[in-house]
Amino acid sequence: xxxxxxxxxxxxxxxxxxxxSIINFPKNISITALDFGKDLAKRTMEGYSPNPEEExxxxxxxxxxxxxGEDIVFIYTHGDLPSAMILVGALCKKLLLEIPTVNPLExxxxxxxxxxxxxxxxAIQKMIITNDALGSSLEINLPQNTDMNKFKSIFSEIAFSLxxxxxxxxxxxxxxxxxxxxxxxxxxxxxxEISLAPHIESKIPxxxxxxxxxxxxxxxxxxxxx
Numbered sequence: 001x002x003x004x005x006x007x008x009x010x011x012x013x014x015x016x017x018x019x020x021s022i023i024n025f026p027k028n029i030s031i032t033a034l035d036f037g038k039d040l041a042k043r044t045m046e047g048y049s050p051n052p053e054e055e056x057x058x059x060x061x062x063x064x065x066x067x068x069g070e071d072i073v074f075i076y077t078h079g080d081l082p083s084a085m086i087l088v089g090a091l092c093k094k095l096l097l098e099i100p101t102v103n104p105l106e107x108x109x110x111x112x113x114x115x116x117x118x119x120x121x122x123a124i125q126k127m128i129i130t131n132d133a134l135g136s137s138l139e140i141n142l143p144q145n146t147d148m149n150k151f152k153s154i155f156s157e158i159a160f161s162l163x164x165x166x167x168x169x170x171x172x173x174x175x176x177x178x179x180x181x182x183x184x185x186x187x188x189x190x191x192x193e194i195s196l197a198p199h200i201e202s203k204i205p206x207x208x209x210x211x212x213x214x215x216x217x218x219x220x221x222x223x224x225x226x
Contacts, residue, residue, distance in 0.1 A: 003158050004225045009088050011081055011162075017054075018076040018084045022061065022091065027069030029094050031062060039090045040083065042213040046121075047128035048204045054078040056087070067091075081162045082214040089217020092224055098143045100223070102216045104208040105193065108134035112208075127205040133198035136208035140219050142190035148172065150226035155192065158218050165197040165207055192219070 001011045008023040036056070043050050054077060061072030072091070076084050093099055104112040107120045127133055142151070152171055159166050172188035194215065196207045204210050 001161055003154065003161075004221065006225050007092065007221070009221065011084060014075070016077055017079045018074075018081060020074040020076060020084045020087060022072040022088060025061070025067055025069075025072055025091065026095070027067050029067045029091070030065060031067065031091055031094065032065050036087055036090045039086050039213050039217070043083065043086070043210050045205065045209045046124055048210060050083065051078045054083070082211060085158075085162055085214055085217045085221075089213070089220045092217070092220045095224060096220060100143065100216060100219045101141045102212040102219070103139050103141075104206075104212065105137040105139050107136045107206045107208060124205045127202075131202055133202040133204060134206045135196060135198050136206045137193060137195045138208040138212055138215060140192040140194070140215060142192065142219070143223070144190055146190045146223065147226050148188075148190065151222055154225050155218060155222040158222065159194065159215070162218070163196075163207075163211065163214070165199060166194060167197050168195045169193070 003009050007025055010021040010023065012019040012021075040050070056079070057075045057077070059073040059075060061067055061070045074084070074087055076087070106112060108123045110116050110119050110123060112120065123134060142148075148171060156169055159169060170193040172191065196211070199205075199207055
């Protein structure tokens with residue numbers, strides 16, 4: 001799978017993981033193993049942690065913790081597509097001045113927030129005990145100068161291609177805009193709302209609590225290509 005025009009990414013399945021190539025990435029950009037590790041470490045929640053056997057090897061494109069202008073190639077043993085996308089985000093965020101924020105909205109129909117924290121914890125513990133998973137949703141807030149028409153296309157293509165649990169994506173006001181007239185339509189918020197089905201394998205109790213970093217990575221890459 002190949003995505004992007006300015007910077008391109010190519011995901012290829014291997015016998016035991018993913019080969020990721022990042023093409024047209026600028027040279028002399030500093031990047032360390034800690035940068036990748038910080039973002040990959042965010043894929044955890046109660047009842048779930050990544051495969052402890054996963055291993056990442058840099059084949060080309062990064063020397064002495066700097067990009068050298070060549071194609072950046074990773075072999076991600078025991079990795080999956082969403083996790084490989086996190087590597088893309090860790091690199092691409094080095095090129096942005098403003099990083100988009102991602103926050104869970106609902107977990108199993110319960111609004112995410114301090115008031116409902118106890119209810120969500122109980123619901124998640126039930127999923128862990130019964131080897132089940134909850135549907136969820138999250139919100140992404142974008143920089144105000146985002147070209148939404150360009151952003152929508154590439155973001156949607158990547159999200160639907162990499163994450164089969166994505167059920168719907170709404171931009172700006174979403175379906176609420178159908179109730180508006182031009183005369184009372186103010187500036188639309190630069191935001192994205194994503195609805196996620198329960199994790200297909202039921203290994204992750206609530207995807208919105210683990211994949212926030214994945215969607216941030218997709219967003220960052222999409223902004224650079226908008």
